[in-house]
Amino acid sequence: MSTSKFGDYGGQYVPEALMPAIEELTDAYERYVLNNEDGFIDEFRQRMRDFGGRPTPLQYAEQLSARYDTDVYLKREDLLHGGAHKLNNALGQVLLAKYMGKERIIAETGAGQHGTATAMAAAHLDMPCVIYMGETDIARQRPNVFRIRINGAEVNPVTTGRGTLKEAISETMRDWATTVENTHYVIGSVVGPAPFPSMVRDFQALISEEAREQIQEQAGTLPDAVLACAGGGSNTMGTFHHFVDDSAVDLYAVEAGGSSLSVDEEAGVAPNSASLSTGEEGVLHGARTKVLQDTDGQIMESHSVSAGLDYAGVGPELAHLVDSGRVDPVNVDDDVALEAFHRLSQDEGVIPALETAHAFGYLEEHHDELGDTVVVNVSGRGDKDLETVIEETMERDLSIAPDMSIFREVGGGAL
Amino acid sequence: MSLEASFADEPAFVPYLAAGDPDYESSLAYVEALARGGADAIELGLPFSEPIAEGSTIQEAIVRALEAGMTVDRYFEFVADLDVDVPLVCMTYYNLIYQYGDEQGPRPFVRKAAEVGLSGFVVPDLPAEEAGPLRDACDEFGLDLVFIVAPTTEGERLERMREQVSGYVYVQARLGTTGARDEVSDYTERSLARIEDWDVPKAVGFGIKSGDHAERIVSAGADGIIVGSALVDIVAEGHENDDATEEVAQRLEDKARELKQGALRGAGDRPRVE
Numbered sequence: 127m128s129t130s131k132f133g134d135y136g137g138q139y140v141p142e143a144l145m146p147a148i149e150e151l152t153d154a155y156e157r158y159v160l161n162n163e164d165g166f167i168d169e170f171r172q173r174m175r176d177f178g179g180r181p182t183p184l185q186y187a188e189q190l191s192a193r194y195d196t197d198v199y200l201k202r203e204d205l206l207h208g209g210a211h212k213l214n215n216a217l218g219q220v221l222l223a224k225y226m227g228k229e230r231i232i233a234e235t236g237a238g239q240h241g242t243a244t245a246m247a248a249a250h251l252d253m254p255c256v257i258y259m260g261e262t263d264i265a266r267q268r269p270n271v272f273r274i275r276i277n278g279a280e281v282n283p284v285t286t287g288r289g290t291l292k293e294a295i296s297e298t299m300r301d302w303a304t305t306v307e308n309t310h311y312v313i314g315s316v317v318g319p320a321p322f323p324s325m326v327r328d329f330q331a332l333i334s335e336e337a338r339e340q341i342q343e344q345a346g347t348l349p350d351a352v353l354a355c356a357g358g359g360s361n362t363m364g365t366f367h368h369f370v371d372d373s374a375v376d377l378y379a380v381e382a383g384g385s386s387l388s389v390d391e392e393a394g395v396a397p398n399s400a401s402l403s404t405g406e407e408g409v410l411h412g413a414r415t416k417v418l419q420d421t422d423g424q425i426m427e428s429h430s431v432s433a434g435l436d437y438a439g440v441g442p443e444l445a446h447l448v449d450s451g452r453v454d455p456v457n458v459d460d461d462v463a464l465e466a467f468h469r470l471s472q473d474e475g476v477i478p479a480l481e482t483a484h485a486f487g488y489l490e491e492h493h494d495e496l497g498d499t500v501v502v503n504v505s506g507r508g509d510k511d512l513e514t515v516i517e518e519t520m521e522r523d524l525s526i527a528p529d530m531s532i533f534r535e536v537g538g539g540a541l
Numbered sequence: 542m543s544l545e546a547s548f549a550d551e552p553a554f555v556p557y558l559a560a561g562d563p564d565y566e567s568s569l570a571y572v573e574a575l576a577r578g579g580a581d582a583i584e585l586g587l588p589f590s591e592p593i594a595e596g597s598t599i600q601e602a603i604v605r606a607l608e609a610g611m612t613v614d615r616y617f618e619f620v621a622d623l624d625v626d627v628p629l630v631c632m633t634y635y636n637l638i639y640q641y642g643d644e645q646g647p648r649p650f651v652r653k654a655a656e657v658g659l660s661g662f663v664v665p666d667l668p669a670e671e672a673g674p675l676r677d678a679c680d681e682f683g684l685d686l687v688f689i690v691a692p693t694t695e696g697e698r699l700e701r702m703r704e705q706v707s708g709y710v711y712v713q714a715r716l717g718t719t720g721a722r723d724e725v726s727d728y729t730e731r732s733l734a735r736i737e738d739w740d741v742p743k744a745v746g747f748g749i750k751s752g753d754h755a756e757r758i759v760s761a762g763a764d765g766i767i768v769g770s771a772l773v774d775i776v777a778e779g780h781e782n783d784d785a786t787e788e789v790a791q792r793l794e795d796k797a798r799e800l801k802q803g804a805l806r807g808a809g810d811r812p813r814v815e
Contacts, residue, residue, distance in 0.1 A: 137670075137671055138668060138670060139635055139671055140593075140666060140668065141593065141666060141689070142665070142690065142691040142713065143689075143691035143692070143716055145694070145698060146691075146694070146695070147693070286601075286604065287590075287604075296593045300594075300595075300596070304717030305716075306693065307693075409636040409639055409666070410591065419636070419640070421640070422612055422614075423613075423636040423639065424589065425590045425591050
């Protein structure tokens with residue numbers, strides 16, 4: 127079991143009906159992903175080039191570098207096909223399912239980015255695909271729901287609980303328990319039972335494999351700090367993985383501080399998604415990890431302005447790297463993230479996802495502590511978030527935001 | 542009270558209800574009604590917010606119980622308040638067992654469970670590979686640990702479970718989550734055959750909803766039947782229609798009797814091997 131644990135974290139806490147599937151997946155992971163059996167990894171890399179558009183650039187950010195008097199480099203995962211890092215994992219897993227002889231793909235999605243990426247990968251590889259999505263998320267991410275449908279996948283609304291990511295994960299696990307013999311569950315982050323956390327990290331590690339080479343080529347040195355936003359943690363682990371052994375490189379996982387870091391035990395709500403910063407060890411969705419929970423161990427409803435960070439757990443490897451001191455868990459609140467969204471859009475002409483904006487919020491607040499050379503992962507582009515950004519910006523008085531009066535005059539409350 | 546003894550003389554009827562569904566007082570009455578109706582042991586659900594092994598029926602029961610204020614401490618009170626003389630099995634998810642008390646791990650929870658008179662555990666998200674600490678605590682305090690054998694459980698995994706199981710083994714009649722189904726699953730006989738030589742009683746669950754259904758399962762070789770969703774449905778319907786607690790309790794008692802009688806008929810049908 128040693129490969130399934132990260133220190134005390136990880137493991138396989140799943141219903142018995144899923145264990146054979148998990149053993150089958152572990153075997154496939156070791157053969158195809160770790161040992162490149164039948165040329166799996168070669169095909170994966172080829173498809174990530176031709177279909178996905180890899181490698182993504184590492185771009186020197188001139189305005190931000192001048193603003194902070196620090197060399198800031200952007201790893202442009204927003205330029206990956208689909209507009210986010212999610213395709214790395216989705217394509218890897220759908221391809222693996224094909225190698226395993228599975229006939230059907232299921233996946234959960236929160237913000238819709240993973241659902242979108244999985245639907246694209248399934249269409250590309252000609253596999254039937256069903257996406258589970260909480261009804262709250264369906265309401266706030268309508269364009270992504272439509273993108274999933276356009277790619278030919280089904281969307282199953284999840285109505286239990288608050289109708290967000292954790293309910294969607296639970297529901298997808300239920301489907302898998304029923305259909306395990308012919309179906310592969312493409313989990314969307316470095317969470318869940320082993321081998322998912324390691325496998326998803328390995329697919330996402332293309333990010334740091336490229337970034338580590340690119341930064342040395344361009345800056346002639348390794349960076350002093352690497353920043354990535356963290357919800358479940360897949361872009362985080364992908365961005366950190368090849369830097370973990372570079373002990374001089376500081377790694378910052380920027381979580382969603384939401385509206386407050388406190389929790390409301392009575393209501394079962396944590397108005398943030400900062401599991402690494404404030405969570406306690408527990409067991410959620412198949413793994414032991416850091417979890418937002420009440421004193422009984424009931425899982426809290428998390429919150430973030432960014433749907434993609436809105437999750438009460440986090441990848442077990444990240445939890446371990448935080449405990450061992452290798453990764454610094456930090457967070458910024460909704461306001462700071464929203465300001466950073468506008469700043470990156472205006473200064474660099476890059477409209478980031480709200481998830482990504484958290485990393486830039488931290489850069490704004492702490493740039494003088496990060497050293498001379500900083501890499502920030504632009505995990506996704508922000509087109510999907512524009513409706514949310516308009517609403518949230520109109521609720522606040524942000525000096526950095528564009529004049530919003532045009533929306534009040536033209537759009538009124540309809541937006 | 543020994544769990545295994547519940548299966549000794551005749552096929553056992555093991556019902557499930559979520560404690561506190563739809564509220565504390567009604568739930569006490571419902572569980573007691575099941576005992577009157579012939580339950581030989583009762584699986585009493587401790588509601589967890591992420592019940593990944595449950596179908597929608599039990600999932601909704603868990604939501605109702607949590608909304609009505611069920612907590613871990615209230616659950617222990619509930620067990621102490623229950624007036625039944627059959628063994629009670631705590632069915633819950635590992636995080637609640639793991640978090641309880643000030644000492645890390647499952648020990649404080651198991652100690653408390655023993656204090657209030659619980660007889661054992663079923664933990665659907667705890668496979669044999671991760672069960673060591675809970676098994677140890679159960680041994681220390683004299684409680685049983687029931688494992689679920691799925692249609693897909695074979696080979697080494699089966700052996701690992703056999704080494705750790707006590708009380709009874711929960712044979713999952715079909716793939717998927719809990720929930721009442723019309724047809725008997727194909728897997729029951731095959732699954733029973735795989736564990737034929739195990740010493741512990743074999744109780745079959747997942748999808749049993751009628752006396753006839755219970756009869757068929759027992760005549761296929763089960764030592765007992767586990768029924769959850771078909772009973773939770775009665776609780777849910779009573780709650781939706783605002784029916785009186787006594788009425789709903791009577792329906793549960795009648796259903797329990799039907800299931801128990803079915804199980805007894807099934808034993809009569811079975812060729813006796815002496």
